[in-house]
Amino acid sequence: xxxxxxxxxxxxxxxxxxxxxxxxxxxxxxxxxxxxxxxxxxxxxxxxxxxxxxxxxxxxxxxxxxxxxxxxxxxxxxxxxxxxxxxxxxxxxxxxxxxxxxxxxxxxxxxxxxxxxxxxxxxxxxxxxxxxxxxxxxxxxxxxxxxxxxxxxxxxxxxxxxxxxxxxxxxxxxxxxxxxxxxxxxxxxxxxxxxxxxxxxxxxxxxxxxxxxxxxxxxxxxxxxxxxxxxxxxxxxxxxxxxxxxxxxxxxxxxxxxxxxxxxxxxxxxxxxxxxxxxxxxxxxxxxxxxxxxxxxxxxxxxxxxxxxxxxxxxxxxxxxxxxxxxxxxxxxxxxxxxxxxxxxxxxxxxxxxxxxxxxxxxxxxxxxxxxxxxxxxxxxxxxxxxxxxxxxxxxxxxxxxxxxxxxxxxxxxxx
Amino acid sequence: xxxxxxxxxxxxxxxxxxxxxxxxxxxxxxxxxxxxxxxxxxxxxxxxxxxxxxxxxxxxxxxxxxxxxxxxxxxxxxxxxxxxxxxxxxxxxxxxxxxxxxxxxxxxxxxxxxxxxxxxxxxxxxxxxxxxxxxxxxxxxxxxxxxxxxxxxxxxxxxxxxxxxxxxxxxxxxxxxxxxxxxxxxxxxxxxxxxxxxxxxxxxxxxxxxxxxxxxxxxxxxxxxxxxxxxxxxxxxxxxxxxxxxxxxxxxxxxxxxxxxxxxxxxxxxxxxxxxxxxxxxxxxxxxxxxxxxxxxxxxxxxxxxxxxxxxxxxxxxxxxxxxxxxxxxxxxxxxxxxxxxxxxxxxxxxxxxxx
Numbered sequence: 001x002x003x004x005x006x007x008x009x010x011x012x013x014x015x016x017x018x019x020x021x022x023x024x025x026x027x028x029x030x031x032x033x034x035x036x037x038x039x040x041x042x043x044x045x046x047x048x049x050x051x052x053x054x055x056x057x058x059x060x061x062x063x064x065x066x067x068x069x070x071x072x073x074x075x076x077x078x079x080x081x082x083x084x085x086x087x088x089x090x091x092x093x094x095x096x097x098x099x100x101x102x103x104x105x106x107x108x109x110x111x112x113x114x115x116x117x118x119x120x121x122x123x124x125x126x127x128x129x130x131x132x133x134x135x136x137x138x139x140x141x142x143x144x145x146x147x148x149x150x151x152x153x154x155x156x157x158x159x160x161x162x163x164x165x166x167x168x169x170x171x172x173x174x175x176x177x178x179x180x181x182x183x184x185x186x187x188x189x190x191x192x193x194x195x196x197x198x199x200x201x202x203x204x205x206x207x208x209x210x211x212x213x214x215x216x217x218x219x220x221x222x223x224x225x226x227x228x229x230x231x232x233x234x235x236x237x238x239x240x241x242x243x244x245x246x247x248x249x250x251x252x253x254x255x256x257x258x259x260x261x262x263x264x265x266x267x268x269x270x271x272x273x274x275x276x277x278x279x280x281x282x283x284x285x286x287x288x289x290x291x292x293x294x295x296x297x298x299x300x301x302x303x304x305x306x307x308x309x310x311x312x313x314x315x316x317x318x319x320x321x322x323x324x325x326x327x328x329x330x331x332x333x334x335x336x337x338x339x340x341x342x343x344x345x346x347x348x349x350x351x352x353x354x355x356x357x358x359x360x361x362x363x364x365x366x367x368x369x370x371x372x373x374x375x376x377x378x379x380x381x382x383x384x385x386x387x388x389x390x391x392x393x394x395x396x397x398x399x400x401x402x403x404x405x406x407x408x409x410x411x412x413x414x415x416x
Numbered sequence: 417x418x419x420x421x422x423x424x425x426x427x428x429x430x431x432x433x434x435x436x437x438x439x440x441x442x443x444x445x446x447x448x449x450x451x452x453x454x455x456x457x458x459x460x461x462x463x464x465x466x467x468x469x470x471x472x473x474x475x476x477x478x479x480x481x482x483x484x485x486x487x488x489x490x491x492x493x494x495x496x497x498x499x500x501x502x503x504x505x506x507x508x509x510x511x512x513x514x515x516x517x518x519x520x521x522x523x524x525x526x527x528x529x530x531x532x533x534x535x536x537x538x539x540x541x542x543x544x545x546x547x548x549x550x551x552x553x554x555x556x557x558x559x560x561x562x563x564x565x566x567x568x569x570x571x572x573x574x575x576x577x578x579x580x581x582x583x584x585x586x587x588x589x590x591x592x593x594x595x596x597x598x599x600x601x602x603x604x605x606x607x608x609x610x611x612x613x614x615x616x617x618x619x620x621x622x623x624x625x626x627x628x629x630x631x632x633x634x635x636x637x638x639x640x641x642x643x644x645x646x647x648x649x650x651x652x653x654x655x656x657x658x659x660x661x662x663x664x665x666x667x668x669x670x671x672x673x674x675x676x677x678x679x680x681x682x683x684x685x686x687x688x689x690x691x692x693x694x695x696x697x698x699x700x701x702x703x704x705x706x707x708x709x710x711x712x713x714x715x716x717x718x719x720x721x722x723x724x725x726x727x728x729x730x731x732x733x734x735x736x737x738x739x740x741x742x743x744x745x746x747x748x749x750x751x752x753x754x755x756x757x758x759x760x761x762x763x764x765x766x767x768x769x770x771x772x
Contacts, residue, residue, distance in 0.1 A: 053472045053473055054470070054472070054473070055471070055472070058470065058471050058472075058511075060517065061510075061511045061512070061513070061514065061516065061517040061520075062511045064517050064520045064521050064524065065507065065510045065511045065516060065517060065520040067520065067524050068519075068520035068521070068523045068524040068527075069507070069520075071523070071524050071527045071528065071531075072523065072527065084468065084507075087467065087468055088468070088470055088473075091467060091468065091470055091473040091474065091475075091476075092470065092472070092473045094474070097425075097488070098425065098427075098434065098486060099473060099474045099476070099486060101467065101476060125667055128665070128667060128668035129667060129668060162432070163427045163432040163434065164427030164428070164429045164432075164482075164483070164484040165427070165429070165431070165432050239432075240431075240432065361521075387432055388431075388432055388433050388434065389431055389432070389433065390431060390432040391430065391431050392429060392430055392431065
């Protein structure tokens with residue numbers, strides 16, 4: 001899923017739930033998403049408009065000036081650039097006529113980035129010196145990940161406001177570890193047993209088998225981890241004193257992953273058939289019996305694979321948006337998304353081609369179009385007055401940013 | 417246009433409740449009044465925090481008590497504030513204009529190109545210069561180990577011949593290129609063309625069997641050795657390796673586990689692909705070297721003829737030219753010819769060795 005699909009302001013809005021994480025996992029509900037908690041029987045709910053007022057042209061100017069200043073300052077300005085970009089997307093997102101705002105201090109972000117960059121330099125150096133040292137560095141990084149995730153989410157949310165009330169995140173690192181430690185253990189095990197070609201040495205079959213087994217277990221459990229992590233994030237978010245809730249649904253996630261897997265397998269079959277067809281046609285066409293140059297085939301194969309990758313990615317992302325938002329709610333607030341895989345795929349393909357054709361210069365237009373579509377799809381229904389009486393919640397404003405830096409450098413975004 | 421009032425909404429920061437207000441700017445002060453005219457807030461324009469002046473976004477004014485007033489028509493507020501002495505900042509103004517964006521684009525593209533063409537080599541030079549000799553020798557040993565594992569095998573020349581040649585070339589180096597102190601090594605290439613020689617960080621100078629055989633150890637070999645000594649004197653191998661593989665590759669070759677070094681093959685192969693400038697410098701050094709030894713500079717031209725020949729054969733055989741090194745051979749041949757229009761390469765005949 002493309003990281004930029006999640007704009008900052010959205011990251012903020014999307015929130016929510018109770019303290020579901022420590023509870024045992026709920027029995028799988030059907031794969032079809034179901035609406036969350038019923039609204040209180042007050043006056044008729046009101047549908048609120050989410051508007052995006054930014055434009056590709058303006059974002060291009062901001063982006064290119066940010067880029068130039070970042071280069072001139074050897075990267076230092078990137079923290080200021082990030083904040084300016086986040087404020088652009090926040091202030092241009094309006095819910096019920098009021099804009100979001102992003103408040104993070106660039107200096108704090110710069111500190112976080114420097115720390116994370118130092119870790120990556122150390123990791124890449126250690127990894128080149130010895131396998132063991134590299135694995136240790138990887139282990140340290142992997143074990144820090146849940147903590148970083150919580151830090152980053154809290155940083156982003158507490159630094160985002162709507163109507164002068166800050167969002168907040170009540171999730172604890174302990175809960176994050178409870179969810180993610182098994183996944184990290186499996187992943188580190190995989191890294192430790194990953195086959196590494198040694199000159200003049202046969203790979204050990206035992207290690208390879210163990211690697212494969214761990215890989216399989218991780219793959220089978222992935223939807224479970226994903227479901228629990230989403231519940232954790234959505235359910236720990238609040239806007240001031242308004243807590244969001246998430247209706248947990250491991251079954252829905254397994255359904256989603258199964259559909260994507262089916263799609264990928266069908267796509268693989270399709271590509272194989274296509275290649276076979278072209279090979280046969282090519283063989284028949286080459287009367288002399290000379291083997292046809294494989295270049296056309298390779299190009300065709302790559303194009304088809306890319307196309308299917310985009311389609312499957314769009315399907316995954318769109319369905320996930322619908323799933324997450326239809327299950328997220330807050331007292332007096334019901335959310336939803338009408339995102340369609342087909343429309344998202346078309347947007348991605350169109351803007352992907354244009355961005356490639358312009359060597360990346362059209363990227364800002366693509367970013368704005370994707371954010372706009374995502375926002376237009378969001379549905380917010382509120383009981384009358386529900387959004388007008390939210391008190392500012394407790395909780396200090398976050399200043400530590402290592403987590404945010406890590407999430408940025410790794411190219412993640414928290415807004416799935 | 418008068419100084420307002422503009423419509424806005426006041427948020428006190430305690431709840432999300434919105435209060436409709438009117439915002440006006442007069443005499444360097446911002447005033448926020450209720451629609452009834454009752455004053456709510458007032459502050460000097462320079463005592464406020466003001467959000468960025470984006471084209472179509474609202475702007476937020478943050479007062480010292482933490483209240484925020486959001487003005488939907490951000491552009492109108494920007495105009496009022498500018499007149500009151502609070503114009504957008506420099507970066508804001510750059511980002512508002514296409515001229516600013518164009519300038520930024522040119523600066524970014526120019527600096528990236530400059531960094532790649534000038535900055536990277538400069539950094540590599542600095543890195544190579546800062547590397548202690550002892551570590552540079554370890555780096556060279558790592559490179560040779562890797563080359564031995566993948567591309568080279570032991571020389572098949574008789575040991576006596578190798579020793580004699582090494583002694584002769586070492587002596588020549590001491591006279592023609594004092595201070596370089598190369599360690600002459602003999603190897604065979606696993607795949608043709610094997611008519612080649614290369615210098616490694618720290619002073620190893622590897623001669624391939626076929627080069628020795630095809631030159632018969634004559635002045636052409638001296639010319640090639642002079643060229644490689646030039647690379648060594650200028651620390652080109654260390655620079656090139658750092659430039660191609662980064663400090664990580666260098667560190668890995670110096671201290672690393674051998675098994676991880678496979679990742680360094682690309683960086684090591686870059687040692688066979690210097691820039692035009694580096695080759696030109698080394699060619700100049702080769703000519704100087706030959707002169708210092710009292711030899712004819714034509715040997716350099718003849719050596720290029722031989723290399724050219726070998727590459728052509730390799731191409732005819734359709735063999736991978738992994739160790740084929742000098743892409744600009746034609747150009748260098750012409751440069752070595754200098755003013756001697758009568759010099760020409762012999763017609764290719766692999767069985768016949770040319771007398772110097």
